[in-house]
Amino acid sequence: MALEKFIIEGGRPLKGEVTVMGSKNSALPILAATVLADSPCDIGNVPRLRDVDVLARILGELGVKIERNALGRVHAAVLDETKSFAPYELVSMMRASFCVLGPLLAKRGYAKVSLPGGCAIGDRPVDLHLKGLRALGAEIKIEHGYVIATAKRLRGANIYLGGNSGSSVLGTANIMMAASLAEGTTVIEHAACEPEVEDLARFLIEMGASIEGAGSHRIKIRGVRRLEGCSYEVIPDRIEAATLLMAAAATRGEVIVRNIDPTHLEAVFDKLREAGIGFNRNCKTVAVSMSGRPKEVELTTLPYPGFPTDLQAQMMALMCFGQGASVFTDAIYPERLHHVAELKRMGARVLRVNNTCVVIGGERLQGAPVMASDLRAGAALVIAGLCAEGETHVRRIYHIDRGYENFEQKLRSLGASIRREADEAPEKPPAL
Ligand code: EPU
Numbered sequence: 001m002a003l004e005k006f007i008i009e010g011g012r013p014l015k016g017e018v019t020v021m022g023s024k025n026s027a028l029p030i031l032a033a034t035v036l037a038d039s040p041c042d043i044g045n046v047p048r049l050r051d052v053d054v055l056a057r058i059l060g061e062l063g064v065k066i067e068r069n070a071l072g073r074v075h076a077a078v079l080d081e082t083k084s085f086a087p088y089e090l091v092s093m094m095r096a097s098f099c100v101l102g103p104l105l106a107k108r109g110y111a112k113v114s115l116p117g118g119c120a121i122g123d124r125p126v127d128l129h130l131k132g133l134r135a136l137g138a139e140i141k142i143e144h145g146y147v148i149a150t151a152k153r154l155r156g157a158n159i160y161l162g163g164n165s166g167s168s169v170l171g172t173a174n175i176m177m178a179a180s181l182a183e184g185t186t187v188i189e190h191a192a193c194e195p196e197v198e199d200l201a202r203f204l205i206e207m208g209a210s211i212e213g214a215g216s217h218r219i220k221i222r223g224v225r226r227l228e229g230c231s232y233e234v235i236p237d238r239i240e241a242a243t244l245l246m247a248a249a250a251t252r253g254e255v256i257v258r259n260i261d262p263t264h265l266e267a268v269f270d271k272l273r274e275a276g277i278g279f280n281r282n283c284k285t286v287a288v289s290m291s292g293r294p295k296e297v298e299l300t301t302l303p304y305p306g307f308p309t310d311l312q313a314q315m316m317a318l319m320c321f322g323q324g325a326s327v328f329t330d331a332i333y334p335e336r337l338h339h340v341a342e343l344k345r346m347g348a349r350v351l352r353v354n355n356t357c358v359v360i361g362g363e364r365l366q367g368a369p370v371m372a373s374d375l376r377a378g379a380a381l382v383i384a385g386l387c388a389e390g391e392t393h394v395r396r397i398y399h400i401d402r403g404y405e406n407f408e409q410k411l412r413s414l415g416a417s418i419r420r421e422a423d424e425a426p427e428k429p430p431a432l
Contacts, residue, residue: 008385009417014253021047022234034076035103039229088114102178122335132175156184167192180209182223206230296324313380322361338373367392
């Protein structure tokens with residue numbers, strides 16, 4: 001893969017209007033759920049992202065044909081139900097692909113899916129997914145890095161899905177999809193209540209599933225015999241929306257973000273308010289405007305409706321310009337702090353103890369070469385670069401391409417100086 005980088009000239013306030021894409025973290029499990037359908041699905045608002053392309057490839061290996069038509073809608077049709085093998089080479093590229101396990105098992109009675117392994121944001125176990133599927137009657141073996149799951153027909157059960165860090169979003173998705181075709185009723189206690197789980201439930205209901213309570217900690221699923229294809233629209237991406245709002249505030253700009261569901265961002269608005277950042281929300285748009293430096297905040301990432309871990313890095317970049325000392329704790333992914341060292345290269349003052357960071361706000365950062373370690377860390381470095389003095393080169397932007405559609409074009413349309421170039425710098429092994 002040819003590497004690319006962003007070159008950003010900092011110091012321009014973002015101004016204008018921008019439209020948010022469909023939700024990545026909704027679209028991925030929804031695409032996985034098409035395995036369950038007996039007829040084709042037609043899905044709108046699916047973002048054009050690297051992660052979506054990877055999942056489409058995996059689904060292709062599993063006999064599901066995924067095509068995008070001229071209007072940008074995705075057509076998914078199951079052509080071959082004999083395939084149930086998701087190889088390591090593909091699953092290790094993207095953890096979300098693990099959520100083909102539940103649908104394959106429920107629909108085809110057998111699945112061999114690679115364990116995803118760790119990633120840059122931490123260990124990320126899948127024990128809750130497996131616990132839930134076992135409770136539904138699946139026989140599960142782990143062999144040579146693969147989960148091999150079999151079941152003639154899954155049976156409904158009461159499943160407690162809480163883990164040490166709270167509920168699991170994709171774990172809940174996997175079990176909800178599998179239980180939709182199980183015999184009898186399943187109740188998931190301590191279910192994740194993220195909007196993306198609710199979106200998946202709405203999609204499954206459109207397909208003919210019987211699901212109550214999605215969006216709460218208790219989801220009840222009455223299994224049905226078959227599910228049909230349907231036409232569906234994915235919800236807007238709340239993380240992209242908030243990233244753009246934070247970028248606008250950090251650059252002291254004035255931006256209207258469109259195609260947003262503000263009710264999905266209450267925890268974020270609460271922190272923006274605390275920081276003294278002015279915003280105006282409507283039913284589908286949010287306008288943000290900022291002139292000075294934000295006030296310090298203290299935040300801990302939590303499962304929804306708490307402050308999302310997927311916005312911790314971007315908010316930290318914003319608070320590098322705060323008036324005082326801000327405190328960040330990531331309670332979901334304690335290791336999700338690789339951006340700290342990169343922000344420090346740009347002159348940020350950050351003290352870290354375990355999963356807590358104290359960010360001492362300052363007037364400015366300096367442009368520097370920095371490296372994205374994951375998608376959200378990459379977005380945070382872009383925000384920092386947009387505000388820094390001089391030029392910032394953000395390397396390994398393939399991470400950013402996984403989850404932000406046309407990121408640099410959107411920022412450029414708001415007046416940012418950001419361009420993409422081939423990254424000629426040699427890939428060095430990490431220093432020991
Ligand atoms: N966990 C377990 N056991 C499990 C599953 C999860 O202990 O079997 C723990 C995790 O280690 C973590 C916590 O539970 O501490 C929450 O993890 P969760 O399972 O909810 O994460 P996920 O479903 O794998 C999704 C998003 C992530 C987002 C997290 C948390 C998708 C495709 N991914 O992952 O999004 O950070 O929920 O909200 O929906 C991103 O978009 O950048 C991203 C990483």
